Amino acid sequence: RWEEERYPEGIKWKFLEHKGPVFAPPYEPLPENVKFYYDGKVMKLSTKAEEVATFFAKMLDHEYTTKEIFRKNFFKDWRKEMTSEEKSTITNLSKCDFTHMSQYFKAQSEARKQMSKEEKQKIKEENERLLKEYGYCVMDNHKERIANFKIEPPGLFRGRGNHPKMGMLKRRIMPEDIIINCSKDSKVPSPPPGHKWKEVRHDNKVTWLVSWTENIQSSIKYIMLNPSSRIKGEKDWQKYETARRLKKCVDKIRNQYREDWKSKEMKVRQRAVALYFIDKLALRAGNEKEEGETADTVGCCSLRVEHIKLHPELDGQEYVVEFDFLGKDSIRYYNKVPVEKRV
DNA sequence: GTTGACGCGCACAC
DNA sequence: GCGTCAAC
Secondary structure (H helix, E strand, C coil): CCCCCCCCCCCCCCCEECCCCECCCCCCCCCCCCCCEECCEECCCCHHHHHHHHHHHHCCCCHHHHCHHHHHHHHHHHHHHCCHHHHHHCCCHHHEECHHHHHHHHHHHHHHHCCCHHHHHHHHHHHHHHHHHHCEEEECCEEEEECCCECCCCEECCCCCCCCCCCCEECCCCHHHCEEECCCCCCCCCCCCCCCCCEEECCCCCCCCEEEECCCCCCEEEECECCCCHHHHHHHHHHHHHHHHHHHHHHHHHHHHHHHCCCCCHHHHHHHHHHHHHHHHCCCCCCCCCECCECCCCCHHHCCHHHEEEEEEECCEEEEEEEEEECHHHCEEEEEEECCCCC
């Protein structure tokens, strides 16, 4: 049907109406009998400092709370949430004892498992109510399922692999952070009482309903539609169309890069070798990354000398390239590949 | 050079 | 959460 009623170039929809996001539940302070200890002594934390402390307490069993970078980043961000009094007392993370808090959360999760049928049913019904109210939108005469209408609660950033920002505080997203996208002729969702949206825009050249900027990488997060939606299905179909078009010209591309290996220009030869490896090994392209902002991972075009060994001969094979690098998600790629001499 | 808008897949809790 | 790619 997307072939029947296609939009002009770049237009994604004509009408869009939705109820906005569901925010993370507010922080509930710990019961008085759950204690935090500093340097062996009980210490009552302010609500803000306590909330961030609970994030750490919930992760206590994970290995990364022992990692230097994680602890350093966490402590720095935690201190920002403290009162000046707390700040002057709590100066060493190693003197902080979260074990009682941790035990409390374990007991809570046990209690949740032991909930009665009625209590579980109540939660289920509440979830269904939220889904019914916020889980759908109307896009061009169709009611569509939204993929992620709940905004993630605050917590500690982990990241994959050896991430320089692990342990940093992912702050709570507020209505004031939120950009609402909908059509001019739709009913604009209302922010929670006493709050305002950052912005309401009407951009039908994009598919998202809600966006905000996350504080770790300053990257934009979106609320978008479910794969069952027209907009996602159409895009998915186009992707396979691209693959089918590639099938028609892949032989030509392969011949071309083999020709380019012989070029006088080094740039052209390099590009041709990169393309060859992407083709042969299905490597990712490998964009440049900002050092210190992300884990040190690479793809084909960002490989460095230390990731490659060239063997004129190895295990009875000639011209072997040995790859050893951390790729996407810091997953190790290790491979020994015999190639043509010219490569 | 930077950033906005996506698609993908793993880990984890339920 | 992490990558790509095109638009800015």
